[in-house]
Amino acid sequence: MSTARVYRSADETKLVEGEFAFTGHDFQRIASLLYGEAGITLPEGKATLVYSRLAKRLRTLGLATFREYCDMVEAPDQLAERQAMMAALTTNVTRFFREPHHFDLLKSQVLQPLAPAVRAGRRLRLWSAACSSGQEPYSMALTLLETLPDAGRLDVRILATDIDPNMVAAARNATYSEDLIEAIPAAMRSRWLERDPEARHLWRLAQEVRDLVRVQPLNLIGDWPMKGRFDAIFCRNVVIYFDDATQERVWKRFAPILNPGARLYVGHSERVGYEGSPFISDGLTAWRVPGVLA
Structure with missing residues (x-):
């Protein structure tokens, strides 16, 4: 596994306007988890993308804040949700004979x-x-x-x-x-x-x-x-x-x-x-x- 990365947006400032509270600290936790699990670097400029893709998971799970979601995905017994998070945050662009x-x-x-x-x-x-x-x-x-x-x-x-x-x-x-x-x-x-x-x-x-x-x-x-x-x-x-x-x-x-x-x-x-x-x-x-x- 990659060593967890520390991101600068580790404060409680609200990053994105929306139905769920999403702070710099929430972004840091998600970015560090994604890096540690999959080696994927998540730039700070991707906060809006993270919010839009994971808001669907919060609705599905009945959660009110990203803090609750971070608490969930960081739990050792939540492998399935960590996989769902990674699937939501990664892009699967492919086609037959791409770059022929x-x-x-x-x-x-x-x-x-x-x-x-x-x-x-x-x-x-x-x-x-x-x-x-x-x-x-x-x-x-x-x-x-x-x-x-x-x-x-x-x-x-x-x-x-x-x-x-x-x-x-x-x-x-x-x-x-x-x-x-x-x-x-x-x-x-x-x-x-x-x-x-x-x-x-x-x-x-x-x-x-x-x-x-x-x-x-x-x-x-x-x-x-x-x-x-x-x-x-x-x-x-x-x-x-x-x-x-x-x-x-x-x-x-x-x-x-x-x-x-x-x-x-x-x-x-x-x-x-x-x-x-x-x-x-x-x-x-x-x-x-x-x-x-x-």
């Missing part, structure tokens, strides 16, 4: 070079480290099936993880509305998507696609139970919410679990740089560790 060049690079840099060895029995592991509602790992799976149509019979798996249990449930369900699947190429849609029999306006990834992806809850600053190494990790637009020290800690944990020559794909505003870093930039927000995938 990353999937082209995954295909050309990782999947095609490894395809002969994988067909011969080599293990292949990919990780979507902040999978949100699942569009990223399923885009990885569709890209994988383009290269290895028989992937389901090979030693191939994609790990998808997220801190938000609601997103984990959505990713496991793998069911999406018409507008969300528009970014999937038509040939892939016709082959790998099927209408939900109970809701004809929804589409579900075919069982063969879903079987490639294992979705699990995981906190990037918590324990990582994985034991094997990966050939590619997608961790995009996540560490921008972390401070420099937390970012470095995450990058350092990725390095030893990547195979030689493996790739790490990050967001456009993110850089994998720290003293002694083994990562080498491939450009276009792709980074690799030394060596050759084999």
Whole structure:
């Protein structure tokens, strides 16, 4: 866990006008808890956002002030509400084949070079480290099936993880509305998507696609139970919410679990740089560790 951060707004001044009393001290408690639980830095300028997103929780819980809410979420037995708080304060922006060049690079840099060895029995592991509602790992799976149509019979798996249990449930369900699947190429849609029999306006990834992806809850600053190494990790637009020290800690944990020559794909505003870093930039927000995938 990250060490709790002390914020300056620790007084009783009312920060936001609204139905619930929300002071600088309340903001400090929420910001420190979010940092300690998830490593996410909450700038003081986000007070209005914090109020608007958490006011719904206060109404649901029947609370009158943010002080009462802080007392609740800080209690050791309130894990579920802390998770609900983190879900409310984090942004889950995703879509199928978001930043499509990353999937082209995954295909050309990782999947095609490894395809002969994988067909011969080599293990292949990919990780979507902040999978949100699942569009990223399923885009990885569709890209994988383009290269290895028989992937389901090979030693191939994609790990998808997220801190938000609601997103984990959505990713496991793998069911999406018409507008969300528009970014999937038509040939892939016709082959790998099927209408939900109970809701004809929804589409579900075919069982063969879903079987490639294992979705699990995981906190990037918590324990990582994985034991094997990966050939590619997608961790995009996540560490921008972390401070420099937390970012470095995450990058350092990725390095030893990547195979030689493996790739790490990050967001456009993110850089994998720290003293002694083994990562080498491939450009276009792709980074690799030394060596050759084999």
